[in-house]
Amino acid sequence: MTIENRAVYSSDHELFRTNARRFFREELEPNIDQWEKDEIMPRSFWEKAGANGFLCCGVPEEYGGPGADFLYNMIFSEETGYAIGGASVGFSVQADIVAYYLLHAGTEEQKKYWLPRMVTAESIASIGLTEPGCGSDLKAMRTTAVRDGDEYVINGQKTFITNGQNCDFCLLACSTDPSKGAKGISLIIVEADRPGFEKGRNLDKIGQKAADTSELFFQDVRVPVTNLVGNEGEGFAIMMRELPRERITIACRAQAEAQRAFDLTTEYVKERKAFGQTLLDFQNTQFTLADLKTDLTVGWAFLDQCLVKANEGTLTPEEGAMAKLWTTENEGRVVDKCLQFFGGYGYMKEYPISRAFVDARVRRIYGGASEIMKLLIARTL
Structure with a gap:
């Protein structure tokens, strides 16, 4: 199983994925080094995403959005994670979290004013x-x-x-x-x-x-x-209702980031030579990557089950917690083992694997730390 062409998505979803991946290759990856030095992404990047129809896909047409299903949001989250430097992109807070808070709990006036502006990035949330x-x-x-x-x-x-x-x-x-x-x-x-x-x-x-x-x-x-x-007094109840959506979004990002780290490493070990052969020729490399591929495949399979439920609105807090727990903890293991294959080069900032390593760490903290996810899951035992 890979990130593309999974059964949960239709051909229209995959066309959207192709466009999203092209957007990040052209607009994000050539600029990420400078934006990291600036420690901020320019509003012009947000505006380009809005102009291309990538923000707030689930906002209905009556509020200026495309009215697409939630799976389009998740494809965009996956492609954000798969892009080099995508971990810094804050689109998800806008499109996958705040937009749905307003859609599900906001007044008609709030929705009519803010949602069209969020779709175009005239307003950032x-x-x-x-x-x-x-x-x-x-x-x-x-x-x-x-x-x-x-x-x-x-x-x-x-x-x-x-x-x-x-x-x-x-x-x-x-x-x-x-x-x-x-x-x-x-x-x-x-x-x-x-x-x-x-x-x-x-x-x-x-x-x-x-x-x-x-x-x-x-x-x-x-x-x-x-x-x-x-x-x-309804704020906490609203947050609890929406948190499974936030956590499945984080899970998509984490899973895609782990997949990109694996793909970068697989390419590298086929080319890098040591002791007269490529790194991939060593059994240790093969066995380690076989384990990582298996773990990634298991992650995609469970994630896709959760995506179906998230799209139907039936994803439970327990399932959202399990999805976040598994994918983020697994991402930490994947990027750590992948970086090891790069040796000293993996510790150099110019290698994407080093960025993936440090960017991944926060996934186990925000949106609810792994320990909180375990508490939520344990309550259902």
């Missing part, structure tokens, strides 16, 4: 969940939104926010009633130009160097109550 003292434990968040007449007054801080520098708005998780714990969390749209909304530094990461990952600060930020997404 971020989602504000993690805080300095609150990662996977979302119930412990301290950012507050206090009702004052027809407005909310927001105070707090978020960190590790993808698209934090580029964002035009943040879908912010706040506590509207701290006494109620999880049932007091709400989701509120906060536009980036609101007084008191400050974007902090672009965080210096070990990988994903071209991704703008930021701290966000909110000091007496006033937003109208019409910016509330869903009802007050």
